[in-house]
Amino acid sequence: MAYSEKVIDHYQNPKNVGTLDKSSKTVGTGLVGAPECGDVMRLQIEVDDATGMITDAKFKTFGCGSAIASSSLATEWLKGKSIDEALTVDNMDFVEELNLPPVKIHCSVLAEDAIKAAINDYRVKNGKEAIKFEESLVH
């Protein structure tokens, strides 16, 4: 199976690899997947309390090229978005942008889940209720 050029580019030059201070109240951390499944994504967002805008995003991912590319792309998309806008990112957006084949759709689902998990972590830290999401179909 050949990877798309965009996946290869993200793999070779991943954007925003790193770690934010997970104990900070302005940082939301989403850790999804499991080592047994061959994919673990950690996505972190830094939110400006006053504006609700995402000012920074970082990731670390254990997984195949598509998983790395999906998380790298997620950090690019999240930066500069409001929390509300971030919630509209859908797994199919990753599939289309990265030309993921059917066997790699779970990578896009994982990226969407990581975004939601990071947002919920931020909300809970700041005294808000976690948003209940519908179960992803691909799990």
Added chain:
Amino acid sequence: MLKLPIYLDNNSTTPMDPRVLEAMTPYFLNHYGNAASRNHPFGWEAEEAVDYAREQVAKLIGADPKEIIFTSGATEGDNLGIKGIYEMYASKGNHIITATTEHKAVLDTCKHIEKTGGEVTYLQVQPDGLIDLKELEAAIKPTTILIAIMYANNEIGTVMPIKEISAIARKHGVLVFTDGTQAVGKIPVDVNKDGIDLMAFTAHKMYGPKGVGALYVRRKNPRVKVTAQIDGGGHERGMRSGTLNVPGIVGFGKACEICMTDMEADNKRIVVMRDKLETELMKLEEAYINGSTEHRLPHVTNISFKHVEGEGLLMGFNKNIALSSGSACTSASLEPSYVLKALGLGDDLAHSSLRFGLSRFTKDEEIDYTIKAISETVLKLREMSPLWEMYKEGIDLSTIEWAHH
């Protein structure tokens, strides 16, 4: 001069030796007769070439030429050997003993037999990939007709104690089938010294062409027979009908002859390169060799690099180095290698493995390049791995509640 890409996936298939191609060429254009045509020189030439190749193949494994049945490859040989015994010895019993780390061609054949009323025992292997001989003996029943254990494993290169297995089988009057695909041509295999009754093997794993293989079927002490699985003109003494692949068989014979003369010298070089590759890669933190290092093919190593996923790792260099991984991220099931899991490896380590298979054509500079490329990619991906970060922080990953999906 280093030439890219580098091929280190020789357990999948080997390149053909130019000497093999040279031997085959005349049998496509000039000597194109059917080996079963008894009435003209074209047929005679073809038959003579097949007879010669049969001797070359037999000689490599210490067999009599009459004991060689040509097939399309090892998968067919596995099917014919196992199903053929199951059907031929139905009056004696219906129980077969095999192991969980066998090739799919053996495991799926056994599953097929179970569906038709046979009984199969799948022996677990020990952490080093070898079966426990006591367990094997304990599994034998009055209805046992066959023990099917591979000579050497395709993923980890572990060499099974075939001689000891066949001694146990003899004691109980049970036949021994072995899938010799990875071993024949690579290490000395002798059907008499090893006590093998049936053995499947194939040309394309020993520098020969694809699409041709053989099933060894013992003719003396005891005389073994298999029920044909392909009906037709009664070729190969009725055990495998179908027009013989003459050029392929000629190439197979030549490949066997070369293995016989070159094996020792080849292995001397190959094992030095394999050991260097392994030693250098094991200098990385949290790297683990899978399977026995004592009972192992000289050209194989299988290493897990913890906290890095195999397919992601391959992507770092697969334009330049051909390798395979025990990770199955490309398959819909997401299940990693069943062989590695059978050794007791956690899914995480199984997902993190690379399989290296060297050949007689592997060069020292290719090994140097590979060591460098893989080491760099492992380090780069670990910088990107949340698991590595947690490990470095001293977090026990097994205590984390993962969101399984």
